[in-house]
Amino acid sequence: MAFLWTSDVKNQYARSKIAEDDNHGYVSPGMERFDGKTPELRYAYNICQEHMDIMPKEVPGLAENISQLRQDFKGLASFILQSLAVAVGMPQNFFLDNHKHMLSNNSHNLTTLRMLYYPPVTGNNKDFESGQFVRCGAHCDYDSFTLLAQDSEGGLEIKLVGSDKWERVGHLPGAIAINCGETLSAWTQRRLYALPHRVIVPEDEESPASGRHSLAFFLHPDNDTKISPRDLVNQDNIDHNATDERLFCKMK
Numbered sequence: 001m002a003f004l005w006t007s008d009v010k011n012q013y014a015r016s017k018i019a020e021d022d023n024h025g026y027v028s029p030g031m032e033r034f035d036g037k038t039p040e041l042r043y044a045y046n047i048c049q050e051h052m053d054i055m056p057k058e059v060p061g062l063a064e065n066i067s068q069l070r071q072d073f074k075g076l077a078s079f080i081l082q083s084l085a086v087a088v089g090m091p092q093n094f095f096l097d098n099h100k101h102m103l104s105n106n107s108h109n110l111t112t113l114r115m116l117y118y119p120p121v122t123g124n125n126k127d128f129e130s131g132q133f134v135r136c137g138a139h140c141d142y143d144s145f146t147l148l149a150q151d152s153e154g155g156l157e158i159k160l161v162g163s164d165k166w167e168r169v170g171h172l173p174g175a176i177a178i179n180c181g182e183t184l185s186a187w188t189q190r191r192l193y194a195l196p197h198r199v200i201v202p203e204d205e206e207s208p209a210s211g212r213h214s215l216a217f218f219l220h221p222d223n224d225t226k227i228s229p230r231d232l233v234n235q236d237n238i239d240h241n242a243t244d245e246r247l248f249c250k251m252k
């Protein structure tokens, strides 16, 4: 995992700091602030492209394993997109047709597979940025939806619709959580909700924070997709004043 890489590898494969650039690459702890203010103690490696030659060759087996994982996430995402289209009364391929370029590269589509590692909170990093840090600040994802696999360390919390209470998202071996993002929420006129979520350091005595691993697949529509809440037909409470909107997002 990225935290074990040498600093040479981290530098060579670092994500660009230029906002317009591709989101691909290694992101070091403290670079991101999802709640807009608090730095995050997290190592991440973003995969946004299909070319094998941009994966760190210095890490044995990484490119091959990621290639398989990418195919699996793309297959699962395609299946869910078709199911959701049918669920909202649209032709089966309606959403899928707007996600043709997932993981091809950010100039066509912002989809990103992220490998995440949150180190244990120990004496060494307790003082990271003067003790002010979180694992992942409260936010909603901005994509179509996110597929999330997490280990048993826990810490992921979510707010359900209409509630102010943070609820724990438990770990089920082999399970993948699906969280709707703002884009699909707007597209479906809030028939699907983007739920606020965050990652805290678990306080449970029986599972001292040993470090959390997660894998998140952020699925975005193709960049040239014109998204309108009026795309969906047969809606009982359609807002006829809703205007066409094109939503942009870059996870930076």
Ligand SMILES: O=C(O)CCC(=O)C(=O)O
Pocket (backbone or CB within 6 Å): 116, 136, 141, 148, 150, 156, 197, 198, 199, 214, 216
């Ligand atoms: O690491 C996790 O489990 C969640 C991360 C997350 O919500 C995000 O990166 O948007």
Ligand SMILES: [Fe+2]
Pocket (backbone or CB within 6 Å): 139, 140, 141, 146, 197
């Ligand atoms: Fe998220």
